[in-house]
Amino acid sequence: RLPFNKFDSALIKTSSESASSPDRMFVPDLMHLKSNHRAPVLIDPMNKSRLGLYDALLPYSSGAVFSPGLFLTVTWKNPGVHSDVRSTSWLDAMQSSSPTHRKLTKDSGIDTSSNDVAVAYGNWMLKYPSALTSFDHIINKAKGKRIALFLDYDGTLSPIVDNPDHAFMSDAMRTAVKNVAKDIPTAIISGRSRVKVHEFVGLQELYYAGSHGMDIMGPVRPPNDHTDAIIRCSGKEGEEGNLFQPASEFLPMISEVFISLVEITKDIKGAKVENNKFCVSVHYRNVDEKSWPTIAQYVQDILEHYPRLRLTHGRKVLEVRPVLKWDKGKAVEFLLESLGLGDCDDVLPIYVGDDRTDEDAFKLLREGGRGFGILVSSAPKESSAFYSLRDPAEVMEFLKLLSDNHKWR
Numbered sequence: 001r002l003p004f005n006k007f008d009s010a011l012i013k014t015s016s017e018s019a020s021s022p023d024r025m026f027v028p029d030l031m032h033l034k035s036n037h038r039a040p041v042l043i044d045p046m047n048k049s050r051l052g053l054y055d056a057l058l059p060y061s062s063g064a065v066f067s068p069g070l071f072l073t074v075t076w077k078n079p080g081v082h083s084d085v086r087s088t089s090w091l092d093a094m095q096s097s098s099p100t101h102r103k104l105t106k107d108s109g110i111d112t113s114s115n116d117v118a119v120a121y122g123n124w125m126l127k128y129p130s131a132l133t134s135f136d137h138i139i140n141k142a143k144g145k146r147i148a149l150f151l152d153y154d155g156t157l158s159p160i161v162d163n164p165d166h167a168f169m170s171d172a173m174r175t176a177v178k179n180v181a182k183d184i185p186t187a188i189i190s191g192r193s194r195v196k197v198h199e200f201v202g203l204q205e206l207y208y209a210g211s212h213g214m215d216i217m218g219p220v221r222p223p224n225d226h227t228d229a230i231i232r233c234s235g236k237e238g239e240e241g242n243l244f245q246p247a248s249e250f251l252p253m254i255s256e257v258f259i260s261l262v263e264i265t266k267d268i269k270g271a272k273v274e275n276n277k278f279c280v281s282v283h284y285r286n287v288d289e290k291s292w293p294t295i296a297q298y299v300q301d302i303l304e305h306y307p308r309l310r311l312t313h314g315r316k317v318l319e320v321r322p323v324l325k326w327d328k329g330k331a332v333e334f335l336l337e338s339l340g341l342g343d344c345d346d347v348l349p350i351y352v353g354d355d356r357t358d359e360d361a362f363k364l365l366r367e368g369g370r371g372f373g374i375l376v377s378s379a380p381k382e383s384s385a386f387y388s389l390r391d392p393a394e395v396m397e398f399l400k401l402l403s404d405n406h407k408w409r
């Protein structure tokens, strides 16, 4: 078990009460919650972080802005501190969390039959150029440097599909990742549980971070300031690694919330609750839109009893996670240090991801001026990334270029 004291600084103290008192191990009365789901529970001005208000974790807004001279872009939508889940802003946030072209163009009044969408994307790419057409430029920046590669999973290596259990990556993609990892240290950083994403990817030669970076199996060499929080372990095939789980204290609470969420959503057709070990995903991709406010309210009702958990938005998914200052950006920092590549001028980290949670990693690289993010998106979105790729097929092309280039270095 982690000596958690060491990570107190990683814990966001939301109020003096919630920081000092232990969480109530409250098993909610589900019948009561169900019948009483109209009560607004989001009003908690002391506790912004629990309301999904982290600017790096907000869902995409469909409040798209279009001007032929500029570009159609997606801005982040903030449900608002005082809004409850039945408010329009919440619904907006849920509707736009994985916007389709049809939805974007409808909202911005663009005629889908015209060339406007393509023009808008083209204009957006002036700000976020394709990592394929800019490949030479990227390689020039990598001259004399070692590349470290970080890859998100869903929507990056595998296409977004309706059933999260069927988000398989293709064999061709697996080969591309395997080849690139021969020369470049490569890590997968996912919102899924580490074990699950490892199963999906199925490559031993990578490092894996699950639960949005809260569960890392990294290289043997741990960063100096984390040494006592590391558990040394060996994998099935005898390979050694270091397991780092900054949220281990939250495990019983997350398991409890998972059970409650499964129970409370069991009658909502299409809802799916996924246990990602240190976080829980509540999927509403397959739920009738009329039931979205209900599902959001159920999640909020349960969260009400857990002041040390917070809610964030992903692609048609509500994610419950610990109130920890730990994210995919922190995971990148941790892995770089573990690889002995932290604070090195001769290292170029590259992070490829499609989701809001990947923005923490993009931001880290942009603000540190030490590498760059590549946003995977077929629709214009605000981002801290430098480059873009349209979809997983283009990600595969990029990986192939990267490994081919390394052969000739």
Ligand SMILES: O=P(O)(O)OC[C@H]1O[C@H](O[C@H]2O[C@H](CO)[C@@H](O)[C@H](O)[C@H]2O)[C@H](O)[C@@H](O)[C@@H]1O
Pocket (backbone or CB within 6 Å): 152, 153, 154, 155, 159, 160, 161, 162, 163, 164, 165, 167, 189, 190, 191, 192, 274, 276, 281, 283, 285, 314, 315, 316, 317, 319, 355, 357
């Ligand atoms: O960080 P990631 O690897 O991108 O994981 C984020 C979430 O991905 C999965 O959900 C998303 O992909 C599903 C399959 O394509 C899709 O059905 C769902 O609507 C998306 O939200 C995963 O199931 C979640 O647990 C992850 O948190």
